[in-house]
Amino acid sequence: MTTKTITVVRDLLATNKQAAAAIRAELRARGILGVNLLSSPGSGKTTLLEALADRFRGRFRMAVIEGDIETERDAERVRAKGIPARQITTGGACHLEAKMIGQALKDVPAEIDFLFIENVGNLVCPASYDLGEDVRLVLLSAPEGDDKPAKYPQAFLSADALVLTKSDLLPYLPFDPRTAAAEAQTIKPSLRIFRISALCGDGVDGLAAYLVEALERLRSGRA
C-alpha cells in the first residue's frame, strides 16, 4: 500500500473507533447487549438468529441489524420470526462500520435485551471494524474446513467466541471440530467454543446461556 492509502485507512479506523465507543456506551447505558456476528457467506448467521429467536421467545426481547451488500432477504427471514430487523444495504462495501450502526440504531426498538448485528458475509474485512458490540461471535461452518482459523486469523483473534455451525453435516465431511477449535485457541487462548446445528437445534441452548450470562454481567456493571 502507498503512504496515502495507509493514512486513509488509519483515519478510517480511528473515526470508526470513536463511533463504536459512543455506541458501546449508549447500549450499556440502556442495558442492551450488543452482539456482532462475523463469518464467511453462508456459514449460518441468519439461521442462528432464527434459532435464537425461538429460544428467547417470551423470555428476552431481541432486535437485529442486518448487513448485506444487496437484498433485504435476511431481514425478511428474521422478521418472519417476529423479530424487528433493520436492513443495512452497503451497496458494494465489504463490511459494516460503526457509523452505519449509529444511524440504524434510531430505528431499533428501545425496549430490548439483545441487539444482534449480522455483518456482511466476509471472514476478512469486518474483523477490523469495532461496531460497539460487547460480544463478538465468529461462525465457522463444518463445510468450510478446519484449516480456516490459521488462514484467516484476525476474525478469530478479535472474537470472544467461536461458533462451529452445521454440525449435522459432520458425518459427510472431512472436518475435525477439535482441529478447528485447537487452531482457533492457538490464535486466541481465551476463545470460547460452541458446536451447534441451528437447523437441528443441537448446541443452541449452550450458546443462548452464554449470551444471557453476558447480558447479566453487563447489567450488573461487570462487563
Added chain:
Amino acid sequence: MTTKTITVVRDLLATNKQAAAAIRAELRARGILGVNLLSSPGSGKTTLLEALADRFRGRFRMAVIEGDIETERDAERVRAKGIPARQITTGGACHLEAKMIGQALKDVPAEIDFLFIENVGNLVCPASYDLGEDVRLVLLSAPEGDDKPAKYPQAFLSADALVLTKSDLLPYLPFDPRTAAAEAQTIKPSLRIFRISALCGDGVDGLAAYLVEALERLRSGRA
C-alpha cells in the same frame, strides 16, 4: 466514503488495471491461459485445483499462484500433486492485486499451458481486481446457500463461469442448484454453469473441457 477515500480507491483500481493489462498481454504472448478462481473461504478452490491436476496430468502443464492471508498450506497441497505452486501471503490484505501477480510470475515455470490463480477466500473484494486472467471462475459451494448470487452480485457479474461445488452434499442440504444458477444468470445472462463434486470427481471433466477450449481459442488468436 469521503472524497479522499474515493480518490485513493479509484487510483488503486486504475493502477491495478494497467498492471493487469500487461500480465494479460504477456500470458497471451506465451500461449498461457490465466484462470482466476474467486469464492468464499472453504468453497473448494484448492480441491478443484487438485482435481484438475489429476485430469490434466500427462496432457497439459499447469502452475498455480496461491493467495492467502496467512499460511502456505494451499501451495503445499497443490505441490503434493506435482504442480509448481507459488504462495503469495498477503499478511492481512483481503484480495490479490495485479502487481502481486506480476512479481510472482517471475517464479512460475515458462513452459506451461494453464496458470491458475487462487484468490484470497472472499466473495466480495477480489471481484474488483483484474489480475490479467483470461477466464474468471466464481465457485459457490452447496452449503453456502442458493441465495448468494443476489447478495454478492459483483463476483458473479465479473465471472465467465459459475462452478457449483460440493454437489455430493446436495442430499443433505436445502440448496437448489437451479435457483442458484437462475439467480446468477439473472445477474449475468452469459455466465456458463458447471456443477461439480471435486471430491467425487463428478462434473470435473466438463469444466476441464471448457478450460481446454478457452486455451485453444487463446492460442488460435480468438480470445
